[in-house]
Amino acid sequence: MNDRRAVSRIVEILRAGSRFLLATHKEPDVDGISSMLALGLALEAAGKRPQMVTECPVPPPLDRLEGAEKILVVERMGHADATLVLDCGDLKRLGGLGPRLQGTRPLINIDHHATNTRFGDVNFVEPDRSSTGEMVFEIIREAQLPLGPAVAGNIFAAIQGDTGSFQYDNTSSRALRVAAEMVERGAVPWEVSRRMMNRYPRARLELLRKALETLEFHCRRNVGIMTLTSEMFSRAGAIRTDSERFVDYPRFVEGVEVAVLIRQTAEDAYKFSLRSNGMVDVAQLAVSFGGGGHARAAGFEVHGDLETAKAAFLEEARRVLDEKFASRYTAGGQG
């Protein structure tokens, strides 16, 4: 089924049904939560009964998104006519929610990750989209669901979040057009920024202070890495979302092609968040370690000790970089 047909199929399902389960990936980001809220609030305004669920309570600052109090952590899913999974590249990324959601069919997969496994019964997957929020806007428009200020604010937040406040290379004219339309429909950019970014807790800066101490460069300074252990989080009094965008510090250093933020997620587990400045496809790099994502933003999780995991990653990164530099050289300096 191509994606145009996927949109019509989703519209039919939303029109015909009444109760819907909505979910996003574990350890959600702004795009995941805002997309869920935008679609959930629009369905509610149309007289439907959406149920928005997460594995864990929505952490700050995402809990300040309009409507976030309606997202619930539930043990048992109620009956529903369909499940919509947003911004999630594969079922594994649903964490503990995965098995509980798959009982409700059809399973609708709305996502923009290049590595999406097309796990749904209906897959609306377009990797050239800035954000899942941009795709949700299209669903809302095609289904003619009400699009008031709260929905507009969430779609704006999703696009702003995934484009790094309109800085990254996914800042397309389409993303900007949808963002502009959301402002016309009542989104207030200043207010969204203030809710999401301009009200950081002090703990975030304490955590950043510790993170910067760990900054290191590898592979002829083409790779910049920062590492956050669980101990650093607890000593800073910080939570996971406080490290959001830390990876931009090594990323925006001259000469860096691949930036990495390593975050300890359990006693012997580490999450690698990868960012590329264009030369390296970090989604492919992440896939070779069991993860996925976008060409310029991807990630994976490893079990074991940190030094081994880092060495394995650097070996693969070095190989990919050497290949890229070699091909650039033979191509006469173009790349």
Ligand SMILES: [Mn+2]
């Ligand atoms: Mn996204």
